[in-house]
Amino acid sequence: MFRRIPLFAVLCAGLAACSSNPEDSRLLKDYFQGADEAEPNAAFVAARDANAPTYIGSLQTQDNAYTLFARQTTNAKGESTWVSPDNLSLGMTDGMIIATRGFGDDQMAADARQTLAALKAGQNRITEHFVTRLDGDNQAHTLAFRCDVAFQKQDAVQLSEAYTANTDLFFETCRNGETDFVNFFWVERGSRQIVQSRQWISDETGALALRFVK
Amino acid sequence: MHKSFGLSTSLLILSMGAAQAQDVELRFPVSEFGTPGLIDMPTGEVFEDGTLLLSSAFHSGVQKYNLSFQLTPRIFGTFRYAIVDSFDGGDDTRYDRSFDFGYLLAEETGLRPSMVVGLRDFGGTGVYGSEYVAATKHFMEDRLSVTGGIGWGRLGSYGGFQNPLSFFSDAFDNRSENLGAGGDTGQLDIDQWFHGDAALFGGFTYQISPRLSVALEYSSDAYITEVANAGFEHKTPINAALSYGLKNGGALTAYALHGSEIGFMASLPIHPQRPQYSSGIEDAPPALLPRRTAAALSWDEASIQTRNSRTYAALEAEGIALEGISVAGTTATVRFANDRYPATAQALGRTARVLANTLPAEIMTFRLEATANGMTTSRTTLRRSDLEELEYDLDGTWRSYARARIEDAPRTETQAIAGIYPKFDWRLTPYLDPALFDPDDPVRADLGLQAEASFTPMRGLIFSGTVRQPVVGNLDQSTRPSNSVLPHVRTDSVSYATQSDLEIKHLTAEYFFRPGTNLFGRVTAGYLETMYGGVSGEVLWKPVNGPLALGAELNYAKKREFDQLFGFQDYDIVTGHASAYYDFGGGYLGQVDVGRYLAGDYGATFSLDREFDNGFRVGAFFTLTDVSFDDFGEGSFDKGIRFTVPIDWLSGAATQGGYGTTIRPVLRDGGARLDVRNRLYEVVRGSQTNELEDRWGKFWR
Numbered sequence: 001m002f003r004r005i006p007l008f009a010v011l012c013a014g015l016a017a018c019s020s021n022p023e024d025s026r027l028l029k030d031y032f033q034g035a036d037e038a039e040p041n042a043a044f045v046a047a048r049d050a051n052a053p054t055y056i057g058s059l060q061t062q063d064n065a066y067t068l069f070a071r072q073t074t075n076a077k078g079e080s081t082w083v084s085p086d087n088l089s090l091g092m093t094d095g096m097i098i099a100t101r102g103f104g105d106d107q108m109a110a111d112a113r114q115t116l117a118a119l120k121a122g123q124n125r126i127t128e129h130f131v132t133r134l135d136g137d138n139q140a141h142t143l144a145f146r147c148d149v150a151f152q153k154q155d156a157v158q159l160s161e162a163y164t165a166n167t168d169l170f171f172e173t174c175r176n177g178e179t180d181f182v183n184f185f186w187v188e189r190g191s192r193q194i195v196q197s198r199q200w201i202s203d204e205t206g207a208l209a210l211r212f213v214k
Numbered sequence: 215m216h217k218s219f220g221l222s223t224s225l226l227i228l229s230m231g232a233a234q235a236q237d238v239e240l241r242f243p244v245s246e247f248g249t250p251g252l253i254d255m256p257t258g259e260v261f262e263d264g265t266l267l268l269s270s271a272f273h274s275g276v277q278k279y280n281l282s283f284q285l286t287p288r289i290f291g292t293f294r295y296a297i298v299d300s301f302d303g304g305d306d307t308r309y310d311r312s313f314d315f316g317y318l319l320a321e322e323t324g325l326r327p328s329m330v331v332g333l334r335d336f337g338g339t340g341v342y343g344s345e346y347v348a349a350t351k352h353f354m355e356d357r358l359s360v361t362g363g364i365g366w367g368r369l370g371s372y373g374g375f376q377n378p379l380s381f382f383s384d385a386f387d388n389r390s391e392n393l394g395a396g397g398d399t400g401q402l403d404i405d406q407w408f409h410g411d412a413a414l415f416g417g418f419t420y421q422i423s424p425r426l427s428v429a430l431e432y433s434s435d436a437y438i439t440e441v442a443n444a445g446f447e448h449k450t451p452i453n454a455a456l457s458y459g460l461k462n463g464g465a466l467t468a469y470a471l472h473g474s475e476i477g478f479m480a481s482l483p484i485h486p487q488r489p490q491y492s493s494g495i496e497d498a499p500p501a502l503l504p505r506r507t508a509a510a511l512s513w514d515e516a517s518i519q520t521r522n523s524r525t526y527a528a529l530e531a532e533g534i535a536l537e538g539i540s541v542a543g544t545t546a547t548v549r550f551a552n553d554r555y556p557a558t559a560q561a562l563g564r565t566a567r568v569l570a571n572t573l574p575a576e577i578m579t580f581r582l583e584a585t586a587n588g589m590t591t592s593r594t595t596l597r598r599s600d601l602e603e604l605e606y607d608l609d610g611t612w613r614s615y616a617r618a619r620i621e622d623a624p625r626t627e628t629q630a631i632a633g634i635y636p637k638f639d640w641r642l643t644p645y646l647d648p649a650l651f652d653p654d655d656p657v658r659a660d661l662g663l664q665a666e667a668s669f670t671p672m673r674g675l676i677f678s679g680t681v682r683q684p685v686v687g688n689l690d691q692s693t694r695p696s697n698s699v700l701p702h703v704r705t706d707s708v709s710y711a712t713q714s715d716l717e718i719k720h721l722t723a724e725y726f727f728r729p730g731t732n733l734f735g736r737v738t739a740g741y742l743e744t745m746y747g748g749v750s751g752e753v754l755w756k757p758v759n760g761p762l763a764l765g766a767e768l769n770y771a772k773k774r775e776f777d778q779l780f781g782f783q784d785y786d787i788v789t790g791h792a793s794a795y796y797d798f799g800g801g802y803l804g805q806v807d808v809g810r811y812l813a814g815d816y817g818a819t820f821s822l823d824r825e826f827d828n829g830f831r832v833g834a835f836f837t838l839t840d841v842s843f844d845d846f847g848e849g850s851f852d853k854g855i856r857f858t859v860p861i862d863w864l865s866g867a868a869t870q871g872g873y874g875t876t877i878r879p880v881l882r883d884g885g886a887r888l889d890v891r892n893r894l895y896e897v898v899r900g901s902q903t904n905e906l907e908d909r910w911g912k913f914w915r
Contacts, residue, residue, distance in 0.1 A: 018641065018642045019639075019640065019641035019642070019643075020638065020639045020640045020641065041497075043500075043501070072501050072503075073501050073502075073503050073504065075502065075504065075602065075605070076504075076602070077606075079605070079606045081501035081502075083498065083501065087497035087498055088497075088498055089498035089499075089501065091605075091606045098606050099606050101498035101499060101915065102494075102495060102496065102497055102498040103493075103495075104490075104491035104492070104493065104494070104495045104866060105491065105492050105493055106493040106915070108493070108610070108611065108911075108914055108915070109606050109607055109608045109609075109610055109914075110608070111608045130608055132608050132609070132610075132611070133492070133493070134492055134493040134911045134912075134915065135487070135492055135911075136487050136488045136489045136492040136828060137487045137826055137827040137828050138557060138827045138828055138908065138909045138910075138911040138912055139827065139911050140609075140611035140612065140911045142608055142609065204491075204492065
């Protein structure tokens with residue numbers, strides 16, 4: 001379960017209520033059931049049934065916070081939306097996260113095209129990486145980072161029992177005046193696809209590790 | 215289900231990585247009075263804008279409970295409830311409510327200190343009545359702060375000298391009230407401010423470590439009344455304190471006062487701009503799917519106005535009730551009710567995406583009518599191509615707002631979905647009903663069960679009621695009868711508490727309607743509130759895009775029986791107000807209500823609220839009427855502070871509603887307004903342009 005509702009909020013919500021309105025009991029139900037027992041997201045089920053590409057994801061700031069993301073759709077600009085059974089979603093372009101939804105402190109949008117180009121080219125470069133987040137007052141702010149994309153080593157990544165990818169591991173070390181983070185990308189040689197990564201989402205949410213599982 | 219997937223260890227090594235620098239939040243010194251200060255003495259600082267600070271301080275025979283709010287970057291205010299044993303001599307305890315005000319004259323620069331002019335206890339009983347100007351400068355990378363200042367009133371009672379302001383006028387030499395003994399209750403003693411002797415005070419705080427700080431001050435307060443009446447010993451003007459900072463920004467402090475007392479303080483800051491989850495933890499919105507033809511969607515124009523349509527079901531899954539829809543050419547117009555999202559912009563964003571996913575490719579424009587209590591309140595026009603272009607755009611929030619057209623919707627332009635009405639809703643919840651500041655027991659409360667039900671036979675017409683059954687509590691143990699010389703329009707609250715058991719809180723018929731463009735109407739009849747029943751009518755003029763709104767309300771109210779069931783007492787009154795509301799921008803909302811109050815008195819209520827874009831709200835108000843201060847009784851005139859904390863601010867989940875309360879130092883009969891539910895301004899504004907813009911960040915959430 002990725003998201004935690006504070007018990008205090010549930011208690012003082014006074015929503016320990018019986019009601020004809022399903023909205024009233026959602027908070028309580030979410031708290032006690034958690035995402036694990038809830039019905040899996042219908043779009044996720046449909047995508048999996050259609051054998052859509054899937055990532056396994058792990059949130060680095062919480063123990064046992066794993067979920068799957070299946071690709072639901074791709075738009076004309078090549079931006080795809082990946083959905084999880086527990087109603088989270090990711091916007092991605094070629095394996096780079098360009099948005100998250102439902103993580104608490106989301107990336108509303110991101111532009112990492114320069115980093116992606118460096119990874120595709122297999123070159124060390126200085127890049128610009130932009131992230132838009134919402135502050136606690138519902139205002140969107142775009143942060144600009146200066147990033148150093150640097151090859152680290154060749155690495156074998158086992159994607160399934162039958163398939164091990166031969167990858168280049170790159171670090172993307174980003175900073176601006178207030179925040180710094182390091183993203184890891186394992187880029188398959190030949191296809192230049194990002195098959196595994198660890199990408200920073202935000203200060204509160206931390207980083208999300210993703211591995212392509214099919 | 216996803217836990218069943220095995221994880222290889224190599225994924226776990228991804229956990230290694232950058233260590234985040236731990237932010238050390240600099241603790242802010244808070245005085246015993248809950249204001250920026252050392253121990254007893256104020257400093258020349260203010261809190262971070264928007265900070266709400268709860269604090270309490272205890273030393274022998276004295277308890278102080280403070281609530282401070284940094285209303286603007288320069289202005290702070292404090293409400294204080296103090297309980298002081300033997301303050302008036304003998305065994306009597308003084309229960310004192312007081313207000314402070316501070317204004318930042320100058321911000322700190324490289325060379326200049328920050329400076330604050332402040333009033334302490336300016337509207338209470340004057341127990342702590344004093345004024346000051348203080349200056350503070352930080353050194354050693356902010357670890358050391360040094361303060362110096364000059365005080366009047368109580369803050370000029372030790373080491374006092376002739377008032378330097380007497381240079382301008384001899385009138386400044388004299389202060390008629392006894393220092394610290396209390397003057398006229400609740401009146402602004404403007405003619406006393408900055409009068410009488412002045413004295414200097416000063417001190418410093420030093421941050422020993424991120425968690426520990428010390429403060430030392432030279433106090434200019436002689437504690438005259440406490441020494442005379444309460445056995446206080448003033449051995450030295452020096453006070454000292456040691457503070458331990460908590461992770462959440464709060465602090466625990468032990469202090470030594472004038473060489474004779476040891477005290478303890480605790481403070482907790484709340485930052486309304488920082489909710490638990492900044493972007494919320496509600497489910498992800500539906501992804502925008504590629505356009506599909508009517509055939510691919512199996513779209514059937516004939517069934518769109520029924521509850522069987524895909525659009526209806528998909529919106530329902532998002533917590534949005536589709537009430538009407540019309541498709542004409544390439545434009546779809548829908549009317550919806552948002553039961554889930556505190557930000558209407560979020561409901562708009564999700565509705566638009568659902569329409570894009572369920573309506574055929576040739577429909578290019580979506581017109582979304584927002585509703586409140588059945589009234590259409592605004593119509594937002596969005597282009598489908600903009601949604602597709604901006605879904606993951608870096609500046610998608612602002613660009614989508616800039617391209618949206620928002621207009622008034624005096625009439626719906628949709629065809630109603632069949633079978634939406636009648637609606638029946640009910641809920642059973644616990645409730646907490648507190649009553650503060652009864653000298654016999656400053657905190658009283660009832661806890662019980664509350665049942666609410668509503669029946670909506672048609673759009674805009676709502677029959678509803680609330681019944682309460684107290685289970686435990688002590689509200690009915692109050693024994694203070696009203697001593698008011700006015701008609702007892704509010705001060706019989708003790709009788710209402712003691713003579714009731716099962717209570718009807720309200721039982722009304724309400725009708726909401728749109729008389730015309732920019733106009734909204736409401737008629738309410740029945741048991742309007744705890745103490746009054748009757749009829750209430752209201753008209754509001756509020757342009758969808760404007761900051762100004764004007765309203766008029768007329769009520770006939772009859773006082774209810776103390777048992778809060780169906781009976782009435784003899785007292786009845788025609789009351790009503792003309793109201794002006796202005797949204798100043800930046801979250802500041804002003805309101806003036808002029809009219810006749812429940813006791814038949816005429817006057818006006820002035821309110822100022824600071825509303826954060828996330829819905830957290832703090833405000834203050836006062837009412838002046840033709841009732842004299844003497845007739846009004848304790849407090850001289852009605853005033854108070856109020857705040858609302860949205861549920862989603864606490865939980866992060868998309869849930870409407872919030873917890874609000876109004877704190878009045880004392881509730882009397884003058885300036886008392888009928889407490890009718892669903893006044894139009896608050897009903898309407900959430901789905902109009904100003905609020906949509908404030909919360910448009912949620913459109914793509």
